[in-house]
Structure formats: structure tokens, C-alpha cells
Amino acid sequence: MRQAEAARTRAAIVDAAASLFSRDGYPATTMTSIAREAGVSVQSVRLAGTKAALLVAAFERTFAGDEGRHSLSERPAMAEIMARSDSADALRGWLDYVAEANRRTAGLTQAMAVAAETDPVARAAVADLDARRRADIGLAARWAEERGMLPADAVEExxxxxxxxxxxETYDFFVRRSGWGDVRYRAWMERALMSLIERWRTASII
Known part of the structure; x- marks a missing residue:
């Protein structure tokens, strides 16, 4: 019972942090404002982690549905997508997942960029998050190689x-800075991915 209550309290704190970081930005969001938004004490928020740690937790929970350093490929929704026998269907599902996740986390991505400029702890956390993201993308590239979409020697590139x-960052450029809608952005992603796959396949034939 106590463990379940603690989990609910943490979820409320992280969700409140996500909302405030997205709406107000990193500098304007305080532990006090997070406590107020979550309906808990400031002490409870401090026990949940530093401001930078809460920012990363908020991003993880908003992007993937839960916290943790485990690979995105281990999340049930992504595992289901990548297990599909139809590769084209799997690719569309992957793009849908990522496009929607980028939409949800757009404000948090901006907050992390700001935090990394002034907060060494936040900078290290964001660098770690970036490294984990690249590792997840590497798994996706390996998946594409296993499905015959690119040669093994092209996986790193x-x-x-x-x-x-x-x-x-690409979502931010097109949607937030260039004024594209999410539908247009998603369609561009698919066209760009299909062009990449065609080039990979051509290179493997040559």
C-alpha cells in the first residue's frame, strides 16, 4: 500500500514537472511551483530528485510512457511495432510513434536545451539522454539491416x-520554427525515410 502511494506521488510530481517545464520553461519552473501543481509538499518534490533529474524524468515519462534507462525497444508499444512481420507496416508504426512522441515532448526538449546551457547537472543528464537515444536509433538501424534495407557496413552512417x-531538433525546426503542421511533418518523415532506404538499397547493390 505504501509503495503504491509513493509511486502515485512520484507520478504526480513528474507529470506536474512535465506540464510546468513545457509551459513555463526551465528557469521559471521551481520546486515550489511543481509542488503546488502536484498537490504535494515541497519536501516531497525535493525527495523525488533535483530539478534537472525531474526534467529528465519528465521527458522520459512523456516520451515513452515510463521512466528508466532501459532501451526504447524494450517498451511494449515499440516492441510490438518492431516485431511486425510486414516491414513497411513496422516502419509506418515506428514513424507514427516517434512523431507523436516528439509532439508531446516539444516543450520539454526546449526546456532541456535551456537547462543544459547553465546547469552542469542538467547538461550531463541531457548528454546521457542523447547517448541513449543514439543507442536506440542504432538498434533501429540494425533492425533495418536485418530486414535487408541496408548493408551491414552502412549501419553506423x-x-x-x-x-x-x-x-x-528536426521536429522543432519544421513544426515550431518553420510553422509546419504535425501532419505535414509526419508525411515529410516518411518521404525522407523512403529516400534513405532507396539510397541504402542502391548502395548495397553497387
């Missing part, structure tokens, strides 16, 4: 290309 294609 493909990982970088995919990381740029589906990364939050």
Missing part, C-alpha cells in the same frame, strides 16, 4: 542519418 531524421 545510417544511425546518424536516422538520428537526425527523427530527432526532436
Amino acid at each position: 545510417a544511425t546518424d542519418e536516422l538520428n537526425h531524421l527523427v530527432g526532436p
